Amino acid sequence: MPGRLLVLSNGHGEDLIALRVIQALKQRRPEIxxxxxxxxxxxxxxxxxxxxGLLRRVGPRRQLPSGGFSNQSLRGLLADLGAGVLGLTLRQWRFVRRWGKAGDPVLAVGDLLPLLLAWSGGGPYGFIGTPKSDYTWAGAPGIxxxxxxxxxSEWDPWEWALMAGPRCRLAAMRDRLTARGLRRHGVAAIAPGNPMMDGLDLGTLPLALRDWRRVLLLGGSRMPEAAGNxxxxxxxxxxxxxxxxLLVLAPTGSxxxxxEWEPLLLDLGYEPIEPPEALAELGAAAAWACGRRLxxxxxxxxxxxxxxxxxGLASAGTATEQLVGLGIPALSxxxxxxxxxxxxAERQSRLLGGAVAVCRSSAVLAERAELLLGDPGLARxxxxxxxxxxxxxxxxVALSRAIEERLLGSADGATG
Incomplete structure (x- = not known):
């Protein structure tokens, strides 16, 4: 009988990571x-x-006002409470409990909440811890x-307990430093690789772009915050x-x-144009010009x-990390x-070792952008x-192998 796996993910970045892992897993176990x-x-x-046909979305779902960042502000928390986040979480918990009664495994991707739900299912579970890294506090000041x-460890004792429990068959962290910290607390944590760096094109620079200075613009994907960013x-x-x-490349999600860009760009003095013929095949949906900026x-x-x-000029999460992972510095x-x-922003900068520099004003960002564009050695x-x-x-691929061996293998043995 083909096995079953339930994957929990609690955010846009976590969804992306889970998708990469699922795609790799289906290559190994197409029948699951x-x-x-x-x-x-x-x-x-x-x-x-x-x-x-690689997967199916299940269970109760709802778009929340905070976009999953209610822990970042009281306003976001209150907005989510008003939108019924507690009832939504309760229904999701009940769904996972029903899934767990069959003994099928659960894979949680994210932080404490999906880990807690995976544990509550009562069956075998695994965890890919995405948001926390010991790099964010090593050498940092403050309480x-x-x-x-x-x-x-940046992970807390109650999280250690869930990751070290007898039904937790896999605890994978984003880097070796974090995994090593958890192992000191009895968690058999591994760090087989970071799925965020998979699926990115490493192609050569098109000839049409070589006469341009090139900046990537990342404002995030949650409206209306993204527009303000x-x-x-x-x-x-x-x-x-x-x-x-100057060529400003602005890739977006949905x-x-x-x-939705039109009122923003018109207000800033940009005008819609047809892209130059040499750039017409880059895949852009729209082109705007303002002075020497395209x-x-x-x-x-x-x-x-x-x-x-x-x-990169970035006020985003996962995409910023992917960008600097390609060796391109960013300013936020x-x-x-x-x-x-x-x-x-400061936590992200510590995580990435200063490859993203936090700017406190537009003037500071402009000054640093001029410096980095004029000093390729520093940028590298x-x-x-x-x-x-x-x-x-x-x-x-490495994570899919670990899931197959530790989580699916043990589940097959338990139900076989």
């Missing part, structure tokens, strides 16, 4: 039935794979860093002294859609465009949130740090 429960939002990331140093980043870019023509908007183009950039500009606030130095922190591609 994979169900995914996106705990935050509708799980749009999974739609294409669902249409291909929070001291707390983590005293523990010896993009506005601040583009205002900062306008302060960079004009030299060579949001913001091309039409902006291309490309839904779904991140994996193709990212490696072409010299610098925190806003009011709910996701990309000052604390989030910072990019190398990002590559080291993120690791090489291949993590999805």
């Amino acid at each position: 039935e994979v169900a995914v429960l996106p705990m935050v939002g509708e799980g749009a990331v999974y739609r294409g794979a669902e249409e291909q 929070a860093a001291l707390y983590h140093r005293l523990k010896g 993009l506005k601040r980043l583009l205002e900062s870019l306008a302060l960079v002294p004009s030299g060579a023509p 949001r913001p859609a091309p039409h 902006l291309l908007i490309g839904p779904g183009c991140f994996s193709r465009w990212a490696c072409w950039a010299e610098l 500009l925190p806003g009011p949130g709910p996701q990309f606030k000052q604390g989030f 130095q910072l990019g190398a740090i990002g590559t080291q922190r993120m690791g090489m591609a291949g993590g999805s």
Whole structure:
């Protein structure tokens, strides 16, 4: 009988990681039935794979006002409570409990909440811990860093207990430093690789782009926050002294859609144009110009465009980490949130070893952008740090192998 696996993921970045792992797992075990429960939002990331028959989305789902970042602000938490997040979580818990009664395994991707739900199912479970890394506090100042140093891990004791439980067959971390810290607390943690670096195009720079300075623009995917992030980043870019023509590559997900850019860009002095013939085949859905700056908007183009950039201007989560993992430094500009606030940005910068520099104003960002665009050696130095922190591609295949051996194998033995 083909096996079954339920995958829980609680955020856009977690959905992406889970999808990469599922795709690799289906290459190894094409007969396995994979169900995914996106705990935050509708799980749009999974739609294409669902249409291909690789998985099916199950269980109660709802788009929450905070986009899954209610822990970043009181306002976000109150908005989610008003939208019924407690009832949603209760229904998701009941769904996982019903799944667990059959003895089928559960794979949690994310942080404490999906891990807790996987444990509550009563059957075997595995965990891919995505948001926490000991790099974020090693050498950092402040009470929070001291707390983590005293523990010896960014993960907390109740999380250690869930990961060290007898039914937890797999605990995979994003880097070796974090896995080593957990092993000191009795968790058999591994770090086989980072799926975030899989599926990215490493192609050569098109000839048509070699006369342009190239910046990648990442404002996030949650509206209306993304629009505010993009506005601040583009205002900062306008302060960079004009030299060579500047190409601003703006890959997006489903949001913001091309039409949602129009009021923002018109307000900033951009005009819609037909892209130059030499750039017409890059996959852009829209092109806008302002002085010597040309902006291309490309839904779904991140994996193709990212490696072409010299610098990233980023107020995003997962995509920023992927960008610096390709060796491209970035500058960030925190806003009011709910996701990309000052604390989030500083934590991300520590995680990536300074390959993303947090800027406190548009003027500072413009100054640093001018410096990095004019000093390729410094840009390469910072990019190398990002590559080291993120690791090489291949993590999805390694994780799928560990899931097959530790989670599916043990589940087959228990039910066979």
